Amino acid sequence: MFRDITIGQYLPGESFIHRLDPRTKILSVLFFMVGIFGLKHLYSYLFVLALTLTVILVARIPLGYLLKGLKPIFIILIFTVGLHLFLTPGQILVEIGPLSITLEGIMKASFMALRLIFLVLFASLLTLTTAPMSLTDGLEKLLAPFAKVGLPAHELAMMMSIALRFIPTLIDETDKIMKAQKARGADFESGNIWQRAKSMIPILVPLFVSAFRRADELAMAMEARCYRGSEGRTRMKQLVYRKTDLIVTLGMGSAMVAAFFFL
Amino acid sequence: MIKIDNVIHTYKKHSDEEVQALCGISLDIQEGEFLVIIGHNGSGKSTLAKHLNTLLIPSEGQVLIDGLDSTDPDMVWNIRSRVGMVFQNPDNQLIATTVEDDVAFGCENLGIESGEIRARVDDALATVGMAGFGNKEPHYLSGGQKQRVAIAGVIAMRPKYLVLDEPTAMLDPRGRQEVMETIHRLNKEEGLTIVHITHYMEEASQADRVVVMEDGKIVAQGCPREIFSQVKLLKSLRMDVPPMTELASILNEAGLEVDKTLLTVEEMVDALC
């Protein structure tokens, strides 16, 4: 189930999008997020759709693979659509018992759904085309100005990259512990909510114990390789902000400003 | 040279209980040597290893690495760049999401310039036989490959000493062989000093010198032949001897004289022909 999520996964490639500076991509996604909540009309959605499709095409990401990543947000999607569909007052079209569907509801629900889908697609595109390390590097650089006011930019970025590195390991670990406890007769599927929550203890305790041990050993391994924070640290892969990056960032920014105010 | 002089190490547990893990260890490690440490579970091998690069400092006594005192806080980074360390669990020591980023990690911490890191990373990966894996994620490598990446990450920092704490414990025979071949090559070709901790006697029998630990003390040391010919002593210390050495000892007891210090099948065949 976890493997279906395309957010957070990286598909190595050499496309124009892949080669953009991570800062450019992060900023573009930010602009996109803000912009998309300003959209009001159908044709502005067409504009965003065209933009998204172009990016997908240029990045050469298989569309099927990308759409599969939408599966996990399906429930959220249905929930949001349902909420807007039934709770928006306006011109009533159909009545089902106490619930009524309005024209405005349909409009709002579909806009909401589209926004969510675009958002997830675009965020997925960011991680699919950016190596996790360079993503965290980009984030660190973007946050660097805030380090002066005490924001631990380097530490945050390091934590994020370690988290990304350990997600698959932890999934394997959980799987293994679950199997071991199932083999001892543990039952995670039956009973009421309280019983089910209780049945998680035999998984959570070993998981915590091993996570702490891992953290401990990892810290040791990092120290042994002379890690001492950002001070004096250089990078093998240095980020270079090219002219194209500037153009893309500005282009994306202005497109979204346009979408927000004029479309 | 690493000089360990009368080192005592005491762990303090939460309940004010104290465990003396090292009880007066003295040991000199020569440059270019291939040293193996064996000893039962809990005998203090890992504790000793961590003293070699200041991950732990002695409660009493002294550890000198090329004359640098490990208790001197100003020397910590200098010592750690001289003494590289590889740990048991391959999953818990790879930090980055791709192989080459991981190998670069140590060099980046040393403040080396970007182009130079690139060269060292490629060089280190080639040395451990992992060239071409730079863009792979550690998650998709076998255990033996992960350990070789970990070794590459350390040798990219160009240390003089390489300390390996049971790097083969979690590997299958092939992975174990890959790692052993790699560290023997580093020892012979690059002149790296190796301190290798293991529970596998056949790995110990390939060493220049074997140190046997028991309950925080060194109870025997010498070349593998001397050590393993003492079958009774080793068995009493929860250790084992290579099967051919044990066979030789049984044959001798039964009255058939063969060299008691032989270690391998080939030597046994020669002795019998």
Added chain:
Amino acid sequence: MLIELKDICYTYKPGTPYETSAIQDISFNVEEGEFIGIIGHTGCGKSTLVQHLNGLLIPSKGEMQLDGIRYFTQQKPNKDLRKKVGMVFQYPEDQLFEETIFDDVAFAPKNFNLGDGLVEEQVRNALEDVGLSYEKYKDRSPFSISGGQMRKVAIAGVLAAQPKILVLDEPTAGLDPKGREEILSRIDLLREKRNITIILVSHSMDDIAAHADRVLVMNQGKIVIDDVPRKVFKEYKQLYDMGLDIPSVTKLMLKLKNKGFDVDTEIFTIEEAAQEILKIKGGASHV
């Protein structure tokens, strides 16, 4: 027949880019009281295979029968199966979670609804079976003991459900030589005392040779040899090709034979080897 597997296949993550066919067309039978060793290079499907035996994995294809319980593709196995087949995973100490050793070992018997009196008896038996004193250990925390002891407690936690079949997936990894031998001789003892059927997955040819009375050799998801140890290690060329080894005393005997000595090459333990060498060399020693 205690266990019967017929044409079992298993595919991980079917229909995704990560699809892996881990085992294919596995068929074999196990009689009650047998000690089966499974060997094979890393990733050949040993763990995948043994996880079918208690229904942790359900075959993508094929059918199996276990002590009268039959189950097929996609059919959910019942709890009885889990009780009958105890499963010790690699690094089993990772599954410990209770505050006391007693509670942890009692986890399985409680899950399988043994009565309270019975639970205590089972915990006692299981701890003594792995060589730990019940009185001394029952109230201690499983996290305050040594690594080797944790391993034993974890194995006791599986034994306490009184399984008829015990599956062990590399149970001795990371232990010192004495600790390894302790665990293996405990397993031998269990089989003698309680007539438990043992299935041992191991990378150590010496251990398999010394303990198993039948060996399954796996290669790339298939069983390629299924025979008694003496026949299996005779196929040393085939084993080498699969990246496997043979016990070093067997290697010695083969080399001696090559040199023209008339020795038995079906030899797997040091004691046997000593006997055989004394037989041919006996004369020479009476100088």
